[in-house]
Amino acid sequence: MCAYLRSEQQRSIERSPLAGVRGIWTLLLAIPGAWLGWFLLAPVVILLLVSWLTPTISGFVYEFTSANYSSLLTSGSFIQTLLTTIFNALLTTVITLLIGYPVAYYLAFVIPTLRLRFALFLIALAPFFTSSVVRAIAWIPMMGREGALNWILTTTGIIDQPLDILLFSNFAVRIAMVQIYLLFMISPIFFSLSTIDHSLIEAARDMGAGFTRILIEVIFPLSRQGVFVGAIFVFVLAMGDFATVRLIGGGAAASVGLAIQNFMLFMQFPLAAAAASLLVVVTVAGVVILVKYGRILEGL
Amino acid sequence: MMMDRWRTRILAVYFWLIICFLYGPIFIMAVLSLQGPNGGMTLPMYGVSLHWWQRLFTVRLTELRGPLFRSLAVAVETGIIVAVLGFLAGLAVRRQVKGSSLLTWGIFLALMTPGILLGLGMSLWWRFLRLEPGHLPLLGVHVIWALPFAYLILVAVLSRIDPRLEESARDLGASGFATFTEVLLPLVWPGILSAALFGFTLSLNEFERSILVTSENTLPLQLWSIVTVRVLDPDVYALGTLTVLITLAIVFVLLVPSIVAQVRRFRRD
Numbered sequence: 001m002c003a004y005l006r007s008e009q010q011r012s013i014e015r016s017p018l019a020g021v022r023g024i025w026t027l028l029l030a031i032p033g034a035w036l037g038w039f040l041l042a043p044v045v046i047l048l049l050v051s052w053l054t055p056t057i058s059g060f061v062y063e064f065t066s067a068n069y070s071s072l073l074t075s076g077s078f079i080q081t082l083l084t085t086i087f088n089a090l091l092t093t094v095i096t097l098l099i100g101y102p103v104a105y106y107l108a109f110v111i112p113t114l115r116l117r118f119a120l121f122l123i124a125l126a127p128f129f130t131s132s133v134v135r136a137i138a139w140i141p142m143m144g145r146e147g148a149l150n151w152i153l154t155t156t157g158i159i160d161q162p163l164d165i166l167l168f169s170n171f172a173v174r175i176a177m178v179q180i181y182l183l184f185m186i187s188p189i190f191f192s193l194s195t196i197d198h199s200l201i202e203a204a205r206d207m208g209a210g211f212t213r214i215l216i217e218v219i220f221p222l223s224r225q226g227v228f229v230g231a232i233f234v235f236v237l238a239m240g241d242f243a244t245v246r247l248i249g250g251g252a253a254a255s256v257g258l259a260i261q262n263f264m265l266f267m268q269f270p271l272a273a274a275a276a277s278l279l280v281v282v283t284v285a286g287v288v289i290l291v292k293y294g295r296i297l298e299g300l
Numbered sequence: 301m302m303m304d305r306w307r308t309r310i311l312a313v314y315f316w317l318i319i320c321f322l323y324g325p326i327f328i329m330a331v332l333s334l335q336g337p338n339g340g341m342t343l344p345m346y347g348v349s350l351h352w353w354q355r356l357f358t359v360r361l362t363e364l365r366g367p368l369f370r371s372l373a374v375a376v377e378t379g380i381i382v383a384v385l386g387f388l389a390g391l392a393v394r395r396q397v398k399g400s401s402l403l404t405w406g407i408f409l410a411l412m413t414p415g416i417l418l419g420l421g422m423s424l425w426w427r428f429l430r431l432e433p434g435h436l437p438l439l440g441v442h443v444i445w446a447l448p449f450a451y452l453i454l455v456a457v458l459s460r461i462d463p464r465l466e467e468s469a470r471d472l473g474a475s476g477f478a479t480f481t482e483v484l485l486p487l488v489w490p491g492i493l494s495a496a497l498f499g500f501t502l503s504l505n506e507f508e509r510s511i512l513v514t515s516e517n518t519l520p521l522q523l524w525s526i527v528t529v530r531v532l533d534p535d536v537y538a539l540g541t542l543t544v545l546i547t548l549a550i551v552f553v554l555l556v557p558s559i560v561a562q563v564r565r566f567r568r569d
Contacts, residue, residue, distance in 0.1 A: 029392040029399055032385040032447070036406040039440035040413065043421030050424050059427075103318050106311040120315070122556055127322055130547045131505035131520045134540045137527055138325035141332050141537070146342045148328050179321060211307070232412070240414025243507065247527060257416045264512055269424060276417050283414065 048280075051273035058267045068274035078275070081254040084170070086282060088255070089238035092177045093185075096234050097227065099178065100185035104226075105219075108193035121190060128183045136247040139176040143168075143248060168250030176248045177238055184233035192226025193219070228294025232287050239283045326544055333537035341532055352535040356542070360535055367522040371504055374435070374518060378442040379500035383492045385443070386450030390458045411448040415508025418444060423512045433515050441509040446502040450495035457491030457562065490565075494558045501550050505543070519543065 054063040072078045103124065111117040127135065142148045150162040196219065204214045242257030256279045263272035328343070336347025356364075389407070393400045422437045431437075461484070469479040507520040517525060523543075526536055 025392055025395055025397045026399070028388045029397050029403060032389040033399070033403055033406065035381075035385060035440075035443060035447075036403070036410060039422065039437075040406070040410050040418065040444050043418060043425040044413065046425045046428050047417070047421035050428075099318065102311060103315055106315045110308050110311055118560075122552075123319060124322065126548055126551050127326070129501050129505060129551050130326075130544050131507050131523070133507045133520045133524050133527075134505075134543055135326070137523070137536065137540045138329040140527075140532075141328055141342050142325050148343050151343045179325065182318070182322065211304075236412055236414055240416050240508065242416055243524070257414070260416055260420060261511070264420065264423070269427070272420055273424060276420050279414065279417060287412065 044280075047273050048277055049273075050270055051277045053270050053273075055268055055270040060270050068270045069278075072271065072274055072278065078259065081259055082256055082278065082282070084253075085239060085255045085257075085279075088170070088174060088177065089235050089286075091174060092181060092238040093231050093234045095174075095178050096182050096185040097231060100182055100230065101189055101227070104186050104189035104193055104223075107190050108196075109219075117194075121187075124186060125183055128187075132180065132243050133247075135180050136176065136243045139172075139179075139244070139248050143172045143176075168248075168252045170249065170253045173245055173249045173253045176244050177241060180244060181234045181237050184237060185230035188229040188233065189223055189226040192223045192229075196222050225294060228290050231294070232290050235286050235290070236283055239279060239286070326541075329537045330541040330544075332534055333541045335534045335537075339534060341534060341537075352533065352538045355533070355535045356538045360539070364519070364522060364539070367517045367519045370516060371519040374439055374442055375500045375503040377439055378446055378503035379496040379498075381439070381443050382446045382450035382499035383454075383496035385447055386454040386495050387488065387492055389451050390454035393455055394458045407448050407451050410444045413444075415445070416512070419509045419512035422509075426513075433513065435514075438510055438514045438518070441513055442503040442506050443499075445506055445509055446499035449498050449502065453495045453498065453559075454488070454491055457488055461487050490558060490562050494555065494562065497550070497555045497558060501547060501555060504550075505547060 050060060051068055052064050052066065053060040053068075054065045055068070107117055107121055107124075111120060146162075153159045154162060200222075201214055201218060204218050209217070240257050242255055242261055245253050245255040245258050246261075256275055260272045260275050260279070263269075263275060331345070332339075332341070332343070333352055334348050334350070335345055335352060336349045337351040339346035389400075389403055393404065418441055422441050423433065426433055426437050465487070466479050466483055469483045470476075474482070505520060506518075507524065510518055510521055511524065514521070520543075523536070523539060526532075526539075
């Protein structure tokens with residue numbers, strides 16, 4: 001019956017206006033497709049291409065070479081930067097998951113009314129719209145020896161001496177990155193938790209399962225897709241980050257994104273492109289692993 | 301039962317702590333923008349004044365006017381373009397036109413491409429075409445960034461519209477064009493508006509994709525060049541606070557009500 005209804009609906013969509021004009025729908029599809037091709041696919045393809053070209057002082061010539069990759073991959077400092085970037089991205093992903101999951105759980109299961117749930121979710125989501133530069137700038141007064149965090153910790157007497165670790169360090173960068181990317185973890189988990197049928201939880205409770213058991217055996221498995229979508233978002237964003245690293249890390253922290261920006265400042269386009277291509281390879285590998293283990297495509 | 305109540309309380313406290321974590325730095329930035337004239341970039345406060353805000357609107361205004369207008373222009377164009385493209389893509393997906401799943405993948409790719417990478421690619425692509433960097437590539441990457449969100453909104457709105465409405469209009473003798481303009485468009489219109497607003501807000505605050513693409517600064521790029529090149533004054537905090545306030549105002553006064561109105565309408569139907 002249900003299948004019949006769906007096909008009936010699909011049929012009437014196909015019979016709806018302009019149905020006679022077959023070509024027009026393909027045309028409609030072609031316009032956004034063309035924009036994606038010209039402003040997304042072409043740039044990415046050119047990027048991969050330029051990474052194999054020979055650099056000159058202020059540009060590149062069309063002679064193929066693998067020198068860009070070999071100079072990057074034999075440079076200890078670039079390898080170090082790449083590993084730091086990967087490590088920071090993984091760490092940010094794991095910490096945002098641990099911090100964000102209870103928030104999403106609270107919104108989806110503890111808040112009783114839909115209206116309040118929506119309102120609180122929006123409050124948590126709103127910083128997403130502000131500029132990432134501004135969110136990184138907002139961390140400047142927090143960090144450092146005289147920063148607000150040290151000021152708060154010493155005035156309240158939690159510590160005696162200001163912590164030096166809050167000054168231009170990888171540690172400071174990680175704290176800021178967790179704060180900036182947390183929303184991208186909370187939102188997808190919240191959406192997937194919201195779709196869970198509450199009668200399933202009641203059934204488990206009726207059968208005698210406690211809170212922890214319900215959490216582990218019912219709620220976690222059903223929110224798996226949300227968790228992995230969130231992990232993909234945070235991982236990709238943290239891999240490409242350079243604003244936070246530059247502003248909070250000072251000279252002490254590095255990332256591939258920052259390296260790309262520095263190469264571009266010195267007009268070393270092929271090197272920038274090669275570094276970016278390596279970033280693509282690592283990021284895509286991470287996303288593929290997450291999609292596979294999250295079994296994200298199964299529900300589509 | 302006691303356990304449940306405690307758990308709820310702890311989670312509530314935890315939730316508000318996280319909200320403090322999310323808004324805390326922005327809040328402190330806003331407080332520091334009210335620093336006295338002799339105050340520095342960090343706590344404590346040396347008096348409270350509007351000194352730095354005043355500086356922002358007098359001394360800094362000349363260098364900010366250009367970037368502000370450029371940002372507004374790109375944001376308006378991005379809003380309009382993503383609404384139109386998202387609507388077209390949504391229509392095609394609704395009818396399951398051949399190739400629409402390919403488009404969905406393309407839009408997914410747009411969402412997943414790191415900003416710095418797209419910016420670098422666009423800058424190289426423009427160089428490859430031997431075109432001058434300028435307004436169009438900037439608009440291009442802003443649309444790529446905002447399109448996935450506009451697309452998701454419009455697919456959700458379109459999937460809620462009963463195709464039998466259009467069918468009855470046809471049965472009653474309306475032409476295809478009339479059905480489109482007088483039945484479908486009025487129903488989708490609020491969704492198109494939300495998508496445009498979403499695009500406008502995202503574009504106004506876009507930074508990572510823009511930095512390598514254009515030589516003329518938008519507002520976030522101007523902020524970036526101020527904080528990376530100059531000795532900092534608290535007027536940077538005033539500018540940061542101002543952009544946050546404007547953005548939150550757009551989100552809570554325009555964007556949220558427009559989405560809430562649609563959710564209400566669907567529930568009523």
